[in-house]
Amino acid sequence: MFWTAQRRYRLVVIALAASLALLVLVIQARLGSDDSFARVQPALHYRISTAPPLPDLPDDYRLAASSESLWCQDRFGAPYLEKARDSAVFFCNDESASRFTCFLSRTAGSGSERVDAMCHGRRAVFDDSLKRFRLGCDPRPLTPDELDRGVPRVPDGLPRYWYETGPGTVMDKAVRLDKTAAPGRSQVTTILVKREGDANPWHSLMEIMSLSWSVDLLQMSLDPETNEPFLGPADGATTQVVLLDGHGYGPYIDLWRLFAKMPIRRIHELNASEPVTDIIVPFAGGGNTLWQGDWDDLLCRDSSLVKTFIRRALAHYNVPAPVKDDKAVKVTFIRRTTTRKLIDEETHMQALRERVPHIELTVVDLAAIPFAEQLKVVRGTDLLVGVHGAGLTHLMFLRPGCAAAVEIIPAGFEHRGFRNLAQMLGVGYLRAHAEMRRGEGSAAAAAAATGWQASDVEMDRERLVRLVDHAAKSLYNRGMKSYDVV
DSSP states (O other), X not given: OHHHHHHHHHHHHXXXXXXXXXXXXXXXXXXXXXXXXHTTSOOOGXXXXXXXXXXXXXXXXXXXXXXXXXXXXXXXXXXXXXXXXXXXXXXXXXXOSSEEEEEEEOOSOTTXXXXXXXXXXXXXXXXXXXXXXXXXXXXXXXXXXXXXXXXXXXXXXXXXXXXXXXXXXXXXXXEEEOTTOOOOOOOEEEEEEOOSOSSOHHHHHHHHHHHHHXXXXXXXXXXXXXXXXXXXXXXXXXXXXXXXXXXXXOTTGGGGGTTOOSOOXXXXXXXXXXXXXXXXXXXXXXXXXXXXXXXXXXXXXXXXXXXXXXHHHHHHTTOOOOOOOSSOEEEEEEOOSSSSOBTTHHHHHHHHHHHSTTEEEEEEXXXXXXXXHHHHHHHTOSEEEEESSGGGGGGGGSOTTSOEEEEEEETTOOOOHHHHHHHHHTOEEEEEEEEEEEOOOOHHHHHHOXXXXXXXXXXXXXHHHHHHHHHHHTTTTSTTOOOXXX
């Protein structure tokens, strides 16, 4: 009996072992044929692929994916940065203790010899007695090929623009190439800026945008000395903007810290204890490509450069996406208080409120509120209306695809800058000319302006109502709105 039970026990064990073996075989077969199991297996180091990264697509693929002309891409798209990166020129001889590199851009158009530039210097020391940075660079002679290509001599040949701005002016005021300087290792990065002014939104944003592109360019360019980018995202924490001008800080000052997170300083505040620093002389606002073609109707319908800057500015000020309703087209009229005021503005605004259906009209003096508040107002606007002027720069912060701008232009004036900008950003645009009348603005404004700049504008009320009515109806079925147009 005992042996019979023992035999049965052995048979059961053998059967279980056979079953387990069969189960293992089934699982192995399944693993070999079912990808869903293979994905969860731990990777073994010896099985990691060491194949080189795939090469990028040929350039014509990128061009085929864009509907923009080469002219537009070279000025408002990524090729602007790529071509500037590929144009890098190293100006110091091999014995120099410092390095000075400039990136060049030639987009000013046929017939123009202008070459825009931004520059980067390694290991500069601040000389408190001179109130200048000394860069241990002994400039080398330019080659015949470089001269034929229009490479400027440094520092005298670097570009200069209106209002005494540009790399040439910055070098004159703040940098001395001195082969006797013996710097150590850089601890910070200093961006040297001479602004055109502090109050005009168009001029200020062109300058800050150009700085943003300069920083992008340095992050996508390799320094042959280190085989690393000239600038990295983490460098923002040790980067400062130093102002060379005497203008007030103005409403846009915080936007200069879009990349440079250290406090903004003025050059006269620096002293002999300043650490060794790399220096950046950015592209100037006067060379910003948005100035190009602003008297012509451009066919450019996109701009990755401008759109990226807009996203960064909105994120910098933490401007939230507006909560939209479906009840009214939110119209914001930009009030001007010095020149180019709309005559009988109050009466005109009342007529719009009474006669244009489905609108909610607000009149705002944008210059009277902080820039962060300006952004919130414009971001919540469906239709931005104003007389030609820098205030219409704010159309760049309208929501693409569901907002529009109306520009009232002085008679005989054919500026296209805002029209072209709106088209690049996917924002609707309408315009109408109005008669000029000599204004009664402040004496300072009148003294600084002539012609159309000093004039107020007078527009027939019926024309204004029709203009705004047409613009509002163009938005009746955008976003969450749904209205009959007729």
